[in-house]
Amino acid sequence: MTVFQPVQQSRGDHDSSGTALELPTPYLLFVGDVRERGYAKTAFGLKDWAPDKCIGECASDPQAVTTGLPRMTPAEAASRGTRSLVVAVANSGGYIPPAWQPMLVEALEAGLDIISGMHVRLADLPGLAEAAWRNGRRLIDVRTPPANIPVATGRKRSGRRLLTVGTDCALGKKYTALAIAAAFARRGIDADFRATGQTGIMIAGGGIPMDAVVADFEAGAAELLSPDAAAGHWDVIEGQGSLLHPAYAGVSLGLLHGSQPDVFVVCHEPGRRVLLGEEEFAVPRVEEIVELTIALGRRTNPAIRCGGVSFNTSDLDETEASRLMAEEEARLGLPVADPIRGGPAFDRLIDRCLG
Amino acid sequence: MTVFQPVQQSRGDHDSSGTALELPTPYLLFVGDVRERGYAKTAFGLKDWAPDKCIGECASDPQAVTTGLPRMTPAEAASRGTRSLVVAVANSGGYIPPAWQPMLVEALEAGLDIISGMHVRLADLPGLAEAAWRNGRRLIDVRTPPANIPVATGRKRSGRRLLTVGTDCALGKKYTALAIAAAFARRGIDADFRATGQTGIMIAGGGIPMDAVVADFEAGAAELLSPDAAAGHWDVIEGQGSLLHPAYAGVSLGLLHGSQPDVFVVCHEPGRRVLLGEEEFAVPRVEEIVELTIALGRRTNPAIRCGGVSFNTSDLDETEASRLMAEEEARLGLPVADPIRGGPAFDRLIDRCLG
CATH class of the missing domain: 3.40.50.300 (P-loop containing nucleotide triphosphate hydrolases)
Structure with missing residues (x-):
C-alpha cells in the first residue's frame, strides 16, 4: 500500500515496515454519484462480508445507489467512531471524478483517513495531499504493495x-x-x-x-x-x-x-x-x-x-x-x-x- | 530500464515506449577500483560475449583489474566512437562508491551516456543528474523495466x-x-x-x-x-x-x-x-x-x-x-x-x- 503520511517529506513514499499494513476501521462507505449497483460492488462486498467494519455510507449525489446502511456525513460518521472513508466504487478505468473530491476533502477535515483501491493515486488528486497534510490524515492506496518485501525463504511456518x-x-x-x-x-x-x-x-x-x-x-x-x-x-x-x-x-x-x-x-x-x-x-x-x-x-x-x-x-x-x-x-x-x-x-x- | 533524459522534467521518469530499450553501443567498460576479477565479472562477461560492442576499459584506480582491453580515458573512448560508459562491476550491495563518481562525471562531460546495473539509481548519486542534464546525456539503469508493459494476450507469434x-x-x-x-x-x-x-x-x-x-x-x-x-x-x-x-x-x-x-x-x-x-x-x-x-x-x-x-x-x-x-x-x-x-x-x- 502507498500511504501518504504528514510526517513524510515526499508524496508517494511507501511505508517501510515490510509488513501488510492494517487499515483504519471502522469505515464510512463512499459511493460517489454511482447509480448502478454493479459499479458499487466494493460497497456491497464490504457490507456483506465485513458488516462489523461498516458504520454507514455517504454519497456525493443524493440519487446515488444505497447499500442499505444509514447515510450520513463524514462528520456524523466521525462522531460515531469511524476512522476512514473508503472509496467503495469500482468504475472502469479506476478514476475519481472531480465531482467526488469535495466530499473526500470534507472527510479529511472531519478527521477521517481515506482508503482507495482505484488506479489513480489519491495524492495525485488536486488538493487532496494538501488537505491530508493540513489535517494530519493519511491517504491509503491499497493497490500499492508495502515496500521492503523480502525474497522468500521457503522456511516452513507454524499454523x-x-x-x-x-x-x-x-x-x-x-x-x-x-x-x-x-x-x-x-x-x-x-x-x-x-x-x-x-x-x-x-x-x-x-x-x-x-x-x-x-x-x-x-x-x-x-x-x-x-x-x-x-x-x-x-x-x-x-x-x-x-x-x-x-x-x-x-x-x-x-x-x-x-x-x-x-x-x-x-x-x-x-x-x-x-x-x-x-x-x-x-x-x-x-x-x-x-x-x-x-x-x-x-x-x-x-x-x-x-x-x-x-x-x-x-x-x-x-x-x-x-x-x-x-x-x-x-x-x-x-x-x-x-x-x-x-x-x-x-x-x-x-x-x-x-x- | 529507468532512463534519465534531459528532456524529462523529473528524475525517475520511465521511458514510456512499452518496448525493450536498446542500449547505446559501443561501450567503454568501467571497472572502478576493483582489484579482484570476481567483482568485475560483468566486464569479463561483456568482453567474452560482446567483444564487438567493447572499445576499451577505464578505471578510477591504476591498480584496478584489467580485462585485457586497451585502457583509455572517456574522452579517448568518445573520440573512437564509444557511446556509453558501462559500470561493469558487480559488488555485493550494488552500490557505487564516491571514489568512482568523478570518472562518471568525466564520461558525461566527454559526451558518453552511462549504463548501470547496480541497485543504486544513477540519478540518485550526488552531481550525476546535474552533469547529465548539463551535457545532454542519459543515465540508464538496466535494473528498471520499461513502463507500460501490457498484460499478456497469449496470442501465438510468428518465428x-x-x-x-x-x-x-x-x-x-x-x-x-x-x-x-x-x-x-x-x-x-x-x-x-x-x-x-x-x-x-x-x-x-x-x-x-x-x-x-x-x-x-x-x-x-x-x-x-x-x-x-x-x-x-x-x-x-x-x-x-x-x-x-x-x-x-x-x-x-x-x-x-x-x-x-x-x-x-x-x-x-x-x-x-x-x-x-x-x-x-x-x-x-x-x-x-x-x-x-x-x-x-x-x-x-x-x-x-x-x-x-x-x-x-x-x-x-x-x-x-x-x-x-x-x-x-x-x-x-x-x-x-x-x-x-x-x-x-x-x-x-x-x-x-x-x-
Missing part, C-alpha cells in the same frame, strides 16, 4: 493454511475463501481470512495486493501475508489468477509457493468455456488444476492436498446446480459445493479441509 | 523461440542461451539472443530485467521481449530462476508462458545438491523440470519440446565431465552437453533443438 486456487480469474476465489473462513469460525476454529486483492484487503482490513508486487518478491510477499501462527490456527488465503492462465500464472505460482498451503480448494464456474478476456484459451479442467497445484505446491509443503471444489453456480437454478454438483462430486471423488448456497455439500467440503 | 530453463539459479542459463545463439549463427541461422537479466541486457544491448517486472505483467513483458519475427528466425531467450525454486518460480513461469517456446533446454550443475542460498531445498532432478516445463509450457505452445540438457561442468575435469554427460545422455534419452566445452555432444544438442 495451518488453506489457499483457494482457480481454473480462471473472477469466478469466486475471494468469496470461497471468505465463506470457508466464516465456516471455520462457526465451528469454533481460530481462522483469519488473508486478502490478496483490493476488495479483499478492504474486507479484511489488511493484506497485500499480490498482482502489484515485483515478480522477484511475489513468494516473499505471500510468506509475509500468512506469518507463523499457533498450531491450531488457520489462515484462509484468497487466491489469484490460475496456474494455467497465460497472463497471470506467475502470480498464482508465487502465491502458491509462498503460502505453502496444507489444503487447497479449486474454484470453478461450470458453463464457462473460455477464459475471461482470453477467448482463445479453453478453461482448464478441474483435475488439471488439482494435479498441477499438487506437483508445484509440494515444493514448499510436501503434505499439500485438495480439500474440494467450489462451484460458482450463480447462473444455474437450484435443481440444476444440485444435480451438477452431485455428478461432479461422484466423478472427481472430492466434495463439490457452492459456498454461497451452503448446505450439506459445503459441510462435507469443510470436513475434508479440516480432516 | 521460432528457444528458452533456457534451470534446476536452480546461477548455473548457466545465460551462457547456455548465448552459446546456442552463437551456434545457430555459425550454421547460418538468423537468431537473436534475448536478455532477461542485467548482464545479459548489457551483452545483448537491450532486453527486459524480468525479475523487476510487476507480477501481473511478467508474461506480458516476455511477450514484448520476443516479438513477431520471420518464420525461420529464432529468438534464444535467457531463462530465469526455476519452476521449483521457492522464491523465483513465479518469474520462471511468467517467462515460460510469455516466451511460448518451441524448444527448451534444461540447465543443470551436476554435483550441486541443494539450492544456492536455500539450503533446505534439494536441487530437483532434470526429469522433473522437463515434465513441469512441458505441462505448463504447452498452455501457450502445445508443440513445446525439450531440446536437451546443458551441464555446467566447470568443477569437473575433462574425463570426468565426458563420462558423466555420456551416462546422463543415455539415461535421459536427450543430448547432454556443456556448451562451454562444446564438441560433438553440443552439436547433437543443437541438431535436436533445430530438428
Whole structure:
C-alpha cells in the first residue's frame, strides 16, 4: 500500500515496515454519484462480508445507489467512531471524478483517513495531499504493495493454511475463501481470512495486493501475508489468477509457493468455456488444476492436498446446480459445493479441509 | 530500464515506449577500483560475449583489474566512437562508491551516456543528474523495466523461440542461451539472443530485467521481449530462476508462458545438491523440470519440446565431465552437453533443438 503520511517529506513514499499494513476501521462507505449497483460492488462486498467494519455510507449525489446502511456525513460518521472513508466504487478505468473530491476533502477535515483501491493515486488528486497534510490524515492506496518485501525463504511456518486456487480469474476465489473462513469460525476454529486483492484487503482490513508486487518478491510477499501462527490456527488465503492462465500464472505460482498451503480448494464456474478476456484459451479442467497445484505446491509443503471444489453456480437454478454438483462430486471423488448456497455439500467440503 | 533524459522534467521518469530499450553501443567498460576479477565479472562477461560492442576499459584506480582491453580515458573512448560508459562491476550491495563518481562525471562531460546495473539509481548519486542534464546525456539503469508493459494476450507469434530453463539459479542459463545463439549463427541461422537479466541486457544491448517486472505483467513483458519475427528466425531467450525454486518460480513461469517456446533446454550443475542460498531445498532432478516445463509450457505452445540438457561442468575435469554427460545422455534419452566445452555432444544438442 502507498500511504501518504504528514510526517513524510515526499508524496508517494511507501511505508517501510515490510509488513501488510492494517487499515483504519471502522469505515464510512463512499459511493460517489454511482447509480448502478454493479459499479458499487466494493460497497456491497464490504457490507456483506465485513458488516462489523461498516458504520454507514455517504454519497456525493443524493440519487446515488444505497447499500442499505444509514447515510450520513463524514462528520456524523466521525462522531460515531469511524476512522476512514473508503472509496467503495469500482468504475472502469479506476478514476475519481472531480465531482467526488469535495466530499473526500470534507472527510479529511472531519478527521477521517481515506482508503482507495482505484488506479489513480489519491495524492495525485488536486488538493487532496494538501488537505491530508493540513489535517494530519493519511491517504491509503491499497493497490500499492508495502515496500521492503523480502525474497522468500521457503522456511516452513507454524499454523495451518488453506489457499483457494482457480481454473480462471473472477469466478469466486475471494468469496470461497471468505465463506470457508466464516465456516471455520462457526465451528469454533481460530481462522483469519488473508486478502490478496483490493476488495479483499478492504474486507479484511489488511493484506497485500499480490498482482502489484515485483515478480522477484511475489513468494516473499505471500510468506509475509500468512506469518507463523499457533498450531491450531488457520489462515484462509484468497487466491489469484490460475496456474494455467497465460497472463497471470506467475502470480498464482508465487502465491502458491509462498503460502505453502496444507489444503487447497479449486474454484470453478461450470458453463464457462473460455477464459475471461482470453477467448482463445479453453478453461482448464478441474483435475488439471488439482494435479498441477499438487506437483508445484509440494515444493514448499510436501503434505499439500485438495480439500474440494467450489462451484460458482450463480447462473444455474437450484435443481440444476444440485444435480451438477452431485455428478461432479461422484466423478472427481472430492466434495463439490457452492459456498454461497451452503448446505450439506459445503459441510462435507469443510470436513475434508479440516480432516 | 529507468532512463534519465534531459528532456524529462523529473528524475525517475520511465521511458514510456512499452518496448525493450536498446542500449547505446559501443561501450567503454568501467571497472572502478576493483582489484579482484570476481567483482568485475560483468566486464569479463561483456568482453567474452560482446567483444564487438567493447572499445576499451577505464578505471578510477591504476591498480584496478584489467580485462585485457586497451585502457583509455572517456574522452579517448568518445573520440573512437564509444557511446556509453558501462559500470561493469558487480559488488555485493550494488552500490557505487564516491571514489568512482568523478570518472562518471568525466564520461558525461566527454559526451558518453552511462549504463548501470547496480541497485543504486544513477540519478540518485550526488552531481550525476546535474552533469547529465548539463551535457545532454542519459543515465540508464538496466535494473528498471520499461513502463507500460501490457498484460499478456497469449496470442501465438510468428518465428521460432528457444528458452533456457534451470534446476536452480546461477548455473548457466545465460551462457547456455548465448552459446546456442552463437551456434545457430555459425550454421547460418538468423537468431537473436534475448536478455532477461542485467548482464545479459548489457551483452545483448537491450532486453527486459524480468525479475523487476510487476507480477501481473511478467508474461506480458516476455511477450514484448520476443516479438513477431520471420518464420525461420529464432529468438534464444535467457531463462530465469526455476519452476521449483521457492522464491523465483513465479518469474520462471511468467517467462515460460510469455516466451511460448518451441524448444527448451534444461540447465543443470551436476554435483550441486541443494539450492544456492536455500539450503533446505534439494536441487530437483532434470526429469522433473522437463515434465513441469512441458505441462505448463504447452498452455501457450502445445508443440513445446525439450531440446536437451546443458551441464555446467566447470568443477569437473575433462574425463570426468565426458563420462558423466555420456551416462546422463543415455539415461535421459536427450543430448547432454556443456556448451562451454562444446564438441560433438553440443552439436547433437543443437541438431535436436533445430530438428
